[in-house]
Structures are given as C-alpha cells and as structure tokens.
Amino acid sequence: MxxxxxxxxxxxxxxxxxxxxxxxxxxxxxxxxxxxxxxxxxxxxxxxxxxxxxxxxxxxxxxxxxxxxxxxxxxxxxxxxxxxxxxxxxxxxxxxxxxxxxxxxxxxxxxxxxxxxxxxxxxxxxxxxxxxxxxxxxxxxxxxxxxxxxxxxxxxxxxxxxxxxxxxxxxxxxxxxxxxxxxxxxxxxxxxxxxxxxxxxxxxxxxxxxxxxxxxxxxxxxxTGRAQFGMDVALPDALVAVVARPTRFGATVASFDATAAKAVPGVVDVVAIPQGVAVLAKGMWAATRGREALTVRWDESKAETRSSDAILAEYRKLAATPGAVADKAGDAAAALAGAAKVLTAEFDFPYLAHAPMEPLNCTVKLAPDGMEIWTGCQFQTVDQANAARVAGLKPEQVRIHTLYAGGSFGRRATTNSDFIVEAVAIAKATGGKAPVKLIWTREDDVRGGYYRPMYHHALSAGLDAAGNLVGWRHRIVGQSILTGTPFEAMMVKDGVDATSVEGANNLPYAIPNRSVELHTVKSPVPVLWWRSVGSTHTAFAVETFLDELAHAAGKDPVAFRRAMLAGEPRHRAVLDLVAEKAGWGTPLPQGRARGVALHESFHSFVAQVAEVSLDKDGRVRVDRVVCAVDCGVPVNPDVIRAQMEGGIGFGLGAIMAEQVTLTEGRVDQSNFHDYTPLRIDRMPTVEVHIVPSTAAPTGVGEPGVPPVGPAVANAVFALTGRRVRALPFAKELSV
Amino acid sequence: MSVTFELNGRNVSLDVDPDMPLLWAIRESAGLTGTKFGCGAALCGACTVHVDGEPTRSCSVPVGAVAGQRVTTVEGLETGGNKAAKAVQAAWQALDVVQCGYCQSGQIMSATALLSAKPRPTDADIDEAMSGNLCRCATYVRIRAAIHDAARRMEA
Structure with a gap:
C-alpha cells in the first residue's frame, strides 16, 4: 500500500x-x-x-x-x-x-x-x-x-x-x-x-x-509466532543499536559525553553518526539504558522551533492569496461573483504518524567487499543504492533480505531510506566489527518525523438559483512530500507536487468553473506519504464541502453528487451500490444518522455510508460503515474485503483522534497513550460490497481509507448539526 | 545473575539482569521471537504472554518478578493442550484475521485468556478484554468474529 x-x-x-x-x-x-x-x-x-x-x-x-x-x-x-x-x-x-x-x-x-x-x-x-x-x-x-x-x-x-x-x-x-x-x-x-x-x-x-x-x-x-519480521532477525554476535536523535527537527550533534552510557553493563560502544549518537549494546535493555545515560548537546541553529499552531496560522494567511495552479476550468472567480449563493469553508489537518505496529528496525552485516541487510524493505532499488552509497560500496555488493513488514502505511518507503541508512552508518562507524541491529523505540517512531504533512484548505463554491454547483475554488497549503527527493522530476510539475493535490485536482464531478491552487511551504519537519497520501485530506475537504453544498441547495447528498457524475459511470455505480446497500433514504432509529462520501484513489473507486450515534457519555460513535468498491477484476475478494475493513479502521482512527503537534518545535506526543489509533471498542461493523468487473485490476491497500472520514463527518452533521472542519474530531467533539 | 521460571512447559534459567523486562528475556535470551515489541509501555499489547494463565504485558514486567512462575508465549500454545488456544488459532486461520500480523501473537494471547475465563463472551466482554491490544491494520472486525467463532468451536 x-x-x-x-x-x-x-x-x-x-x-x-x-x-x-x-x-x-x-x-x-x-x-x-x-x-x-x-x-x-x-x-x-x-x-x-x-x-x-x-x-x-x-x-x-x-x-x-x-x-x-x-x-x-x-x-x-x-x-x-x-x-x-x-x-x-x-x-x-x-x-x-x-x-x-x-x-x-x-x-x-x-x-x-x-x-x-x-x-x-x-x-x-x-x-x-x-x-x-x-x-x-x-x-x-x-x-x-x-x-x-x-x-x-x-x-x-x-x-x-x-x-x-x-x-x-x-x-x-x-x-x-x-x-x-x-x-x-x-x-x-x-x-x-x-x-x-x-x-x-x-x-x-x-x-x-x-x-x-x-x-x-x-x-x-x-x-503461531513463526512468521519472521525484521525485528526477529538474530545474527550471532549482533549488537543492538539505539540512536539518540535531536528533539527538534533539523538539529545536529554539537557534542556528547558517553562516560555514563559506557558504564551501563552490556553497553559496548557509543558512536556519532550523521543522524545523532548511537549506543550499541548486547541487547535492547542495555542499549536503551545506555541511551538514557547519554548526554548530548545539540546545535539547533537550523532547527524547527515553531509550534504547530504558529505554523498553521501562517498557512491560513497564505490561503487568502492565489497559489500555483493545480487545476483550472472556465472562470471560477466570475462564477463565484455571479452565484446566487456562495459557501466558504476552511479545514485544518494535523501531522500524522504512520506508527506501524513493528517499530522500525534494520540489521546490517558489513564486510569490506559487501554488505547484507535484513529488513521489511519497501523500496528495494532505492534502499540498495542509498545503503551502498553510505557504505562506500557498489549497489550490486549490497544484498537485501526482505522480511515480512509489521505494517508500513508508507513509513518504510522513504526516498532517502532513512532508517536503513542509519543502520549502515552505525555499522560503518563501528568498522563492521559486529553485525548491527538498529531498533527504534515507539517514542523514536512517534517523535521521529516523516509525517503525513499538516495542511490547511480553503474552499469557496457557488450555487446558481436552481441549486447547481457552478463555481469551485480550492486552495491547499502544506509541505511538499517530494520536492528535494529523486521523485521531484517525475512528480512535481510547475510548483505543484502531485501528492499535495491528488483527489482535489481530478474531481469526477462536472463543475464548469474550477480553480484548484497550491501553496507549498518549507519546514525541517520530514514529511512522507501516508496510506492514501493526498487523498487523506483532499477527500475530506471535498466530500464534506459537497455535503454542505447539497444541504444549502436543498438537495439529497447522494442525488446532488449523482447529477454531476453523468460522465463517470464507475463513480456512479459505487455510489448507487452503497446507497442501495445502506438503505439510503430509509428511516433510522432515533439518535442515529447517515453520511455518505465517494472517492477515487489509485484508480479504484470507493463509496461509503457511515451511521453514527452518540453513546451514553455523549461520545460520537460510528456504528456501521457500508462500503462499495470497484477495483476491476476482484482477484481475491476476501483480501479486498479485509483491506476495506482495515482501511476504514485506519482512516477512522486518524480523523477521530490522531495528531502530532509541536510545541516550540518539539513533538508533544510520544507513545500510544497520546498518539491514539483506533481500538476495537470503537470499531464499527463493516459491510463490503464489491462491484463485479472485468476491467484490469487496481489496488485496494489505500483506497478504503479516504471516504470514511468525510462519510462520518457528514453523518455527524446530520446527527448534531455541527460541521467539524479541524481534525482530529477530538479537538472539538467528545469521541 | 540468573532467573529461573517455567517457559512453555520447560524450566529455564536465564542469565539476565532481573530488572530486564520479561519481553527482552523471552526474545533475546530465550530466543522466542513470537512475542513482539510494540511500545515498551503496556499500551499496545503486542507483547502479551500468560503468567500463571493471566494475560500479562511482558514489556512492563521485570523478568525477576516471574521467578518460579509459569510463562506461556504464543509458541507454547499449540503444545500446551489449551482448548481455548486451539480454538482461537483455528478461528483466526479460518477467518483470515491477520494482515501484517505483527500484533497478532498478542491478540491471540489476549483472546485465549478471555475465552479461558469466559467461554461465551459478549461483544462488551470482547471490548473490555481486547481494547488493550492495538492493531494498526485494524483487523478488529475479524478479531471480534473470530473470538465468537472460537467460542463456538470450543462448544463443539
């Protein structure tokens, strides 16, 4: 995925x-x-x-x-x-x-x-x-x-x-x-x-x-516990390494004192690497205790020192000005000026951590004439090249053993192979004396960056007297994932990173006048694709705003969308299917409400209807999600169902309660008590319906994620009359 | 220093610091890697083992605290003769619960403990017993279904 x-x-x-x-x-x-x-x-x-x-x-x-x-x-x-x-x-x-x-x-x-x-x-x-x-x-x-x-x-x-x-x-x-x-x-x-x-x-x-x-x-x-993940690799005489990294992104090591760390029983070595200071020990327990005893002074002259609230305030200012053009049709400004009714909405999206259950790890065995690497490797060609460069070897001298990955959600696909290169740097700094098994703790993971970027969206749309959507302006502000990476040439065109605007600059809806614009901002906070990438935020903004427009036009949200999908039969088919299977338009028990959303990502089409209620404590509860998916030929229907179920739970956790925030540049969260993915007690029932198809198959790892957030938000509006536009919901609602 | 306890039905003496978390003693000293490291703070449940039958987060228990006690890991379920464990593993496989699989040893240990104590759990029982086990792939729909399925298998 x-x-x-x-x-x-x-x-x-x-x-x-x-x-x-x-x-x-x-x-x-x-x-x-x-x-x-x-x-x-x-x-x-x-x-x-x-x-x-x-x-x-x-x-x-x-x-x-x-x-x-x-x-x-x-x-x-x-x-x-x-x-x-x-x-x-x-x-x-x-x-x-x-x-x-x-x-x-x-x-x-x-x-x-x-x-x-x-x-x-x-x-x-x-x-x-x-x-x-x-x-x-x-x-x-x-x-x-x-x-x-x-x-x-x-x-x-x-x-x-x-x-x-x-x-x-x-x-x-x-x-x-x-x-x-x-x-x-x-x-x-x-x-x-x-x-x-x-x-x-x-x-x-x-x-x-x-x-x-x-x-x-x-x-x-x-x-049975027999599956071998990267974390389970145990080479004879390997040393476990943990790394002390700066608490502010962009800082570097100024100096360090390893005296106390080296006094911890089991600690074998302490070495400086470009990413920080590595403590090597006979086992994880000694390594982490050694790191606790380490004293490091950081050079923070180039570090991010702003708080996320301050960064967001800058994004909001930028959204008031025109950005680089990501999609344009007709004359959006004129259409808005001449509309019978104009709606505006602004959305805030936080940084998100991938937090795969398997903390990042990588085992490296370095020899003068070659190197072996064991890890849950997602970008083999890139990782091999990056590892070779750091070790001073040729790519063909690097053998990578790809093991099961305990989740990724994008985290393992870094263009700089960050955690693999870190392990290689440690092996090199210790002269290849012993194999190195680098392990990140959960705190390292949550605080380690490579987040889904923070974004701000500002939308304006105009309806004519008949309630037709005639004008659409959508401005997005956020960091670019791919600028400065080897993918820039392919994926960033005319100042527009495709991953910042996907899902917003390819709307399936027939809107005659459109302007989709992007402001790209810079920060030392490392950012990365996160399961469904741009669609994690664009689908939320587009599909909740469409819901507002449907209500403003006095139209049913399904019918409102459907009328604009005449030229998109696959979108329309999943929308029709989900409406039918969810009983759209039929009465619900008192205290329950429905919301719908539709989104194409990675050439797969997914529509979802969420049913929500408030529990006895007044917390928003998602009771049921009905999902329709068209991914071409369904190769493994049960795997497709599983990916929709899991994508819904993954997306739901994010919109409900996940966020990474910064205070003066330092990450506020550290582990699963304050970075809080969905747990079983908040998981809705899920029904998945697969559209029969003979078209070439497309992916299912990511496309289940984008619609759930807006479907739930639209249901929350139907239930409570409140529009949630700043994520996660937990900032404004009891969840 | 060494710590002696029963691990999957066999007595083991591990030459470790008694303050070392049980998780690392199991994984690194005993070499059983089915029990996973996920958070190190008893927040995710990936490291769940049974200590004298009770589900326990091994990342947050010093190995010295289990001296003389009976520890079961996922590797010990098949040979342990535990009826609930057999039903849970069979249900997990029949329903294809797993995705990445990293949390599933812990899920299975928690589910086995639940079914050993309550052979016919309700959804509320499942929420209570399983909310400490995170699954980032969100396989929760199937975990719930598999626990109910395992309960039926235990009756059969």
Whole structure:
C-alpha cells in the first residue's frame, strides 16, 4: 500500500525488458542462493527459508520455482506488509499455471531491478496500491509460460501432441493414453524447454482461482509466532543499536559525553553518526539504558522551533492569496461573483504518524567487499543504492533480505531510506566489527518525523438559483512530500507536487468553473506519504464541502453528487451500490444518522455510508460503515474485503483522534497513550460490497481509507448539526 | 545473575539482569521471537504472554518478578493442550484475521485468556478484554468474529 504515484493507468502491454524476463530462466544453481522466507499455505510452517528443502527446484522463469516435492513457489517482488500481496500475486500466477492452491508457496524476491521492477515505477518497490495492477499481466504470462513448458515436457516424455494435453489443479494429463504427472515430476524437463513466445491467456470466464475465496498464505505463520519480521532477525554476535536523535527537527550533534552510557553493563560502544549518537549494546535493555545515560548537546541553529499552531496560522494567511495552479476550468472567480449563493469553508489537518505496529528496525552485516541487510524493505532499488552509497560500496555488493513488514502505511518507503541508512552508518562507524541491529523505540517512531504533512484548505463554491454547483475554488497549503527527493522530476510539475493535490485536482464531478491552487511551504519537519497520501485530506475537504453544498441547495447528498457524475459511470455505480446497500433514504432509529462520501484513489473507486450515534457519555460513535468498491477484476475478494475493513479502521482512527503537534518545535506526543489509533471498542461493523468487473485490476491497500472520514463527518452533521472542519474530531467533539 | 521460571512447559534459567523486562528475556535470551515489541509501555499489547494463565504485558514486567512462575508465549500454545488456544488459532486461520500480523501473537494471547475465563463472551466482554491490544491494520472486525467463532468451536 502506499506512496501515491499519480501514475498513468496500468499498461496493458509489458515493456520489452520485462517481456524478456518471462522467458527462460533455466536451472537454478543451488536453490539455497535464493534467500527469503517461504510462506506456506495451510499446514506446518517452517520458521525459516525452506529453500534448502526444495532440493533441485527449478525456475521456468523469474517468478516461479517448481520443486520435486510438487510445491510451487512464487517469487514476490513486492513487500508483504499486511495488504495480502503474497496471496494476491500467487493467485494470479497459479491461475494461469492451473495449479492447485494447496501446492502454492510464496517468498520475497531478492533485489534485482531488471527482473523485479514495479512496471509502473521502473524501480523495484511497493506503493501507490500498484502491486496487483502492475503485476497482473506479467504474472499471468509467467504462469502461462511455465504451464506451456510443463505441457511441452509431458508431450516430449509421452510422445503425444501437446495439444492433447490438459492441466488441472496441478496435474498434467493426457486422457487418450491415460497418463498423468504432477508438476514436480515434470519440472526439471520443463525447465529445459524453450519458453513459448506466443502465449494465450485464459478468458476470464475460465478462471478457477481468481475471484474465489482462497486462504491467505501467511495466516498460519502469523498465528503461531513463526512468521519472521525484521525485528526477529538474530545474527550471532549482533549488537543492538539505539540512536539518540535531536528533539527538534533539523538539529545536529554539537557534542556528547558517553562516560555514563559506557558504564551501563552490556553497553559496548557509543558512536556519532550523521543522524545523532548511537549506543550499541548486547541487547535492547542495555542499549536503551545506555541511551538514557547519554548526554548530548545539540546545535539547533537550523532547527524547527515553531509550534504547530504558529505554523498553521501562517498557512491560513497564505490561503487568502492565489497559489500555483493545480487545476483550472472556465472562470471560477466570475462564477463565484455571479452565484446566487456562495459557501466558504476552511479545514485544518494535523501531522500524522504512520506508527506501524513493528517499530522500525534494520540489521546490517558489513564486510569490506559487501554488505547484507535484513529488513521489511519497501523500496528495494532505492534502499540498495542509498545503503551502498553510505557504505562506500557498489549497489550490486549490497544484498537485501526482505522480511515480512509489521505494517508500513508508507513509513518504510522513504526516498532517502532513512532508517536503513542509519543502520549502515552505525555499522560503518563501528568498522563492521559486529553485525548491527538498529531498533527504534515507539517514542523514536512517534517523535521521529516523516509525517503525513499538516495542511490547511480553503474552499469557496457557488450555487446558481436552481441549486447547481457552478463555481469551485480550492486552495491547499502544506509541505511538499517530494520536492528535494529523486521523485521531484517525475512528480512535481510547475510548483505543484502531485501528492499535495491528488483527489482535489481530478474531481469526477462536472463543475464548469474550477480553480484548484497550491501553496507549498518549507519546514525541517520530514514529511512522507501516508496510506492514501493526498487523498487523506483532499477527500475530506471535498466530500464534506459537497455535503454542505447539497444541504444549502436543498438537495439529497447522494442525488446532488449523482447529477454531476453523468460522465463517470464507475463513480456512479459505487455510489448507487452503497446507497442501495445502506438503505439510503430509509428511516433510522432515533439518535442515529447517515453520511455518505465517494472517492477515487489509485484508480479504484470507493463509496461509503457511515451511521453514527452518540453513546451514553455523549461520545460520537460510528456504528456501521457500508462500503462499495470497484477495483476491476476482484482477484481475491476476501483480501479486498479485509483491506476495506482495515482501511476504514485506519482512516477512522486518524480523523477521530490522531495528531502530532509541536510545541516550540518539539513533538508533544510520544507513545500510544497520546498518539491514539483506533481500538476495537470503537470499531464499527463493516459491510463490503464489491462491484463485479472485468476491467484490469487496481489496488485496494489505500483506497478504503479516504471516504470514511468525510462519510462520518457528514453523518455527524446530520446527527448534531455541527460541521467539524479541524481534525482530529477530538479537538472539538467528545469521541 | 540468573532467573529461573517455567517457559512453555520447560524450566529455564536465564542469565539476565532481573530488572530486564520479561519481553527482552523471552526474545533475546530465550530466543522466542513470537512475542513482539510494540511500545515498551503496556499500551499496545503486542507483547502479551500468560503468567500463571493471566494475560500479562511482558514489556512492563521485570523478568525477576516471574521467578518460579509459569510463562506461556504464543509458541507454547499449540503444545500446551489449551482448548481455548486451539480454538482461537483455528478461528483466526479460518477467518483470515491477520494482515501484517505483527500484533497478532498478542491478540491471540489476549483472546485465549478471555475465552479461558469466559467461554461465551459478549461483544462488551470482547471490548473490555481486547481494547488493550492495538492493531494498526485494524483487523478488529475479524478479531471480534473470530473470538465468537472460537467460542463456538470450543462448544463443539
């Protein structure tokens, strides 16, 4: 899930380089060379890589390995961080291979950009809800190619025409001669076949795995404690490192005194690195106690010293002036001047922390001629290059082992590979004497920056006498996520960072006169994409303001939107579906109210209706959320449902009570007592309805998040008459 | 110094500072990594283990405090003969509760303790027993459903 590339629609044709990769891979010399973790289907789960047990497994191509024991392992080029990508990508390949689901396994692919690039990014990396979208055709072809090679091997062995051979549930058969073989029996011979150049993919009507409820490949390992996360890597003699970082963003180390820290039993070394001062110890307990004993003086001459309230006040002033143009149609100023009724609204959005449950960590083993890294790696190509640069090595000398990530929500996809580079810097500063396992505490995480930026929005809109929306001006103020990063050239155009305005400058609604403008401000506070990126704030501002306009026009909020969606059938279909399933317009029990919101992100379309009430203590309670989603072909319907449920809970926690604030530049929050994601007692019931579709599949990791905030806010208005425009709700309401 | 206690049915003596949190003794000294570090302050529940059957946040209990006691981690559930644990793991797998999975050891330990004490929990019981376990993926809909499912499995 995560970074928000406003990429082009997924390509239907593979680039030439990728097409080649679907071709022959040949015998794998020593299966143990492929490192990763095997994620077994149902059944006993080995704790570590089962590659050795795979024996003479062969690879018909870069994405699949077939072992004599009949297991089929798909190499997953994307990071499994909970979004179900291992299950999803394995399903796609297994479908065209005609495999049996029980024989399927998956493991993270090594870093190899030529083979494993995200076809929408051009680098190996996960984000923007692109994993299934960019892999769809690639993995179908990889599966079909491997299947054809198995068939060719059987034809050769049995001396029968390939056209008479069928494949079903992992068994290759020739009915006329009553012969059959399992994949494992044919794998070695298949790998020697020439890969076909003319691949025929299945008609969608012939799918037997895609569209079915298949068990997740990682459920057993993750319910028995056997799943291996970066945090679980334990190399012999490794030292645990924690880092003292400045309390104000942009500060640097002036001097430090390690005497007391080094006196703590178990502390082995204290070293300065560009990010702060690292304490290395035999274990986490000693490392954190060592850090507590450390004295550091910081140079704060370039640090952020403002409070978030003061920063926001500056944003508000800027919003009164025109900004860089992000979208323009007709003449918004004239339309507003001539409107029968004009509404205005201003919104404040706080910094947000990703706070994945697994605190950031990275293990590094540095040698003069190479380096190994173990972590939940999301941006393999970028991380490899950044790690190599800091270590003084070539990228190809850096081997990254990608492990399960205990969540990310964007946090692991930093363009400077921040926590990985930090671990490498520590390994380098200690001369590679021992492997280094860097661990961030939760406090380090909440106070460590790389937040969803703080934003201020100012909107004005005009209705004509008939209540039609004729003019729209939307100004956004906030930091740019991508300016100053390697993504700037691709994603920042004419002063407009696409991630600041996505969801605002591509409205589906037919509004004749529009002006969407952006003010980009600078601060040393590091900012980053956060699950659904720009849509985390644009959807809230747009969809709650539309609700206000509908009420001002005396129109039903669903009908008001629907009338402006004549040219957008997929938006309209999810809106209609959610209205039907939620019983929109039917009476609710006393004390309950509904709100609706609709948003497209990452080429998936989601509409949600929230029902809210006040509990006995007068706190806002979200009782039920009904969700309709169109993400093209539903590859794994149950994973889609899970991502909608989780996205709703993630988004709901944020709008209710999450915020990072600064007082004189210092972060006020530190742990889960004051940075407060949703807990189970506030989770609504969720009903997910998936639109049947034959369109190319798009992502689901992020698109469930944006609509829930505005749907709830609109329901709160319907219930209480109050418009909440400064997030989180907890600032103004009892939640 | 060493601390002796029962870990997943076996007596262990760990050569550690008794003030070290039980979490780090389990993870680093005993080498069992199913129990997770999430907050270090008993706020998220990822480190939940059972101490003499009671759900306990191992990040906030000194290892010295469990000397002579019976500690069970997620790795000990399958062999522990705990009926509730078996039902919980089966329900979690049948409903595909997990996403990133990092918090799920703790969720399962809390759910097992709940069902051991209350074989037919209500939604309010679940809220009370499980609100200390954060899940950033917000798998809460399925956690609730899986606990009810596990309760049915225990009756069967």
């Amino acid at each position: 995560i970074p928000g590339f406003r990429n082009e629609r997924p390509r239907t044709e593979l680039p030439a380089a990728s097409r080649r990769d679907v071709l022959r891979g040949g015998l794998l010399a020593g299966a143990g060379l492929l490192i990763g973790f095997t994620l077994p289907a149902r059944g006993p789960a080995p704790a570590v890589a089962a590659t050795a047990a795979a024996g003479d497994a062969v690879m018909p191509n870069a994405f699949v390995r077939i072992a004599p024991d009949n297991t089929v392992t798909v190499l997953i080029k994307h990071l499994e961080m909970g979004q179900g990508v291992t299950t999803g990508l394995t399903t796609i390949l297994a479908e065209e291979l005609d495999a049996d689901w029980a024989q399927m396994r998956a493991e993270h692919a090594p870093v190899d950009t030529a083979k494993y690039a995200n076809l929408l990014f051009g680098i190996q990396g996960t984000g923007g809800s692109t994993a299934v979208a960019n892999s769809w055709e690639q993995l179908r072809k990889a599966g079909a190619s491997a299947r054809a090679m198995l068939v060719a091997a059987a034809a050769e062995r049995w001396k029968v025409p390939a056209s008479e051979i069928t494949v079903s549930k992992g068994v290759v058969s020739h009915a006329a001669s009553n012969r059959s073989a399992r994949f494992g029996e044919l794998a070695e011979a298949a790998a020697k076949q020439t890969p076909p150049t003319d691949l025929k993919l299945k008609d969608q009507g012939a799918f037997t795995l895609i569209g079915q409820r298949l068990p997740r490949l990682d459920s057993v390992a993750k319910t």
